[in-house]
Amino acid sequence: MKAAHNHIIIIMEYIEANLHESLSIERIAEQFNLSPSTLQRRFKKQYKVPMHKFILQQRMDKAMEMLKEGSHSIADVRLNVGYHDPANFTTAFIKYFHVSPSHVSKSPNDTE
CATH class of the missing domain: 1.10.10 (Arc Repressor Mutant, subunit A)
Structure with a gap:
């Protein structure tokens, strides 16, 4: 075992x-x-x-961490956590955290 x-x-x-x-x-x-x-x-x-919940949790936690750092754009974050579609990432993020990625992001150059 x-x-x-x-x-x-x-x-x-x-x-x-x-x-x-x-x-x-x-x-x-x-x-x-x-x-x-x-x-x-x-x-x-x-x-x-x-396992699918673990993967989602890891992706969302990493996304939140990167967004709070403020040195990554939302586009960079979503690609780093395996989301190629901006809408899918935003939907998953809001569902998980009840707040949008743009609300969390400290990066001044976010347009997503």
């Missing part, structure tokens, strides 16, 4: 390092030679949260 725990930690680190990528459960499972259902089951058992 310890090996499964370590495997999930490595997967979690992979997710955190690749937030800018399109991260589907199927793609991650394939990357680590697991079935999607096994991956999801192990991840949820270890972290008590479904």
Whole structure:
């Protein structure tokens, strides 16, 4: 069981390092030679949260952190957390934080 725990930690680190990528459960499972259902089951058992929610949480937390720094435009932030469509990013951000990215951003050159 310890090996499964370590495997999930490595997967979690992979997710955190690749937030800018399109991260589907199927793609991650394939990357680590697991079935999607096994991956999801192990991840949820270890972290008590479904993997898709963990990915969203990581993306939104990183976006908030970058926006608060003030040195990144909203466009840079959304690309860094894996959103290519501005509307999808804004919708997800508002749903997660109940505030728009432009309200949080300290960057003077934001137009999104």
